[in-house]
Amino acid sequence: MGYLYLSMAILAEVIGTTxxxxxxxFTRVGPSVVVVVGYGLAFYLLSHVLRYIPMGVTYAIWAGAGIVLIGVAGAVIYKQIPDLPAVIGMGLIVAGVAVINLFSKTVSH
Structure with a gap:
């Protein structure tokens, strides 16, 4: 259940950040409301995630997935294409999250 909440929290945060x-x-009302609702929902869900997954692991996954998804959203929606060093950096972050999930004893499987 923790990973479901975490996925929903990450999605809400990505929507809010986008x-x-x-x-x-905050000069446009519609997107400003989406920001507040997105972040509010993200942190509400994150509070539930912490019942199931340790805080450090939760934050590593949250940050890693968020960085990659925001990078993709920026490229697709705003045409902000990351350069090669940015893509390599994001890849290293994903690798770090994978190492935590695959090998860390603090993650409950």
Missing amino acids: ALQASQG
């Missing part, structure tokens, strides 16, 4: 760009500094 809308943050569209809010143009």
